[in-house]
Amino acid sequence: MTVSRGYEYEIDVQNVTIEAGGTASFESSIDHDVDTTGYMSGDFHIHTEFSVDSQAIAEVRIRELMSEGLEMPVIT
Numbered sequence: 704m705t706v707s708r709g710y711e712y713e714i715d716v717q718n719v720t721i722e723a724g725g726t727a728s729f730e731s732s733i734d735h736d737v738d739t740t741g742y743m744s745g746d747f748h749i750h751t752e753f754s755v756d757s758q759a760i761a762e763v764r765i766r767e768l769m770s771e772g773l774e775m776p777v778i779t
Contacts, residue, residue, distance in 0.1 A: 704729055709771030710744055711737040745775030754779060 706715040713734045721727045750757035751764050761778060768776045 704731075706731040706733055707771075708733060709773065711735055711739055711772065743774045744772065745777065746773055747775075747777045747779075749776055749778050751778050 704717045704719045706717075713736055715731045715733050717729055717731065719727050719729055746768065749764065749768070751759050751761040753761060764778075765776060
């Protein structure tokens with residue numbers, strides 16, 4: 704299991720074993736390590752379905768980036 708929340712946060716990785724037909728639970732905590740007060744975050748090279756080397760649907764990709772806190776996505 705990998706838990707993340709964008710560029711400003713640590714990543715928590717845990718191994719989880721789920722038996723066939725079963726369920727599993729876990730707890731996670733990620734730290735906010737980068738202080739971006741007064742700054743905007745941007746990614747100026749995002750691939751989507753409009754790129755020849757990607758199948759990521761643009762609308763879905765933008766929603767993912769927004770949920771990560773990216774403030775200035777630029778689709779290439």
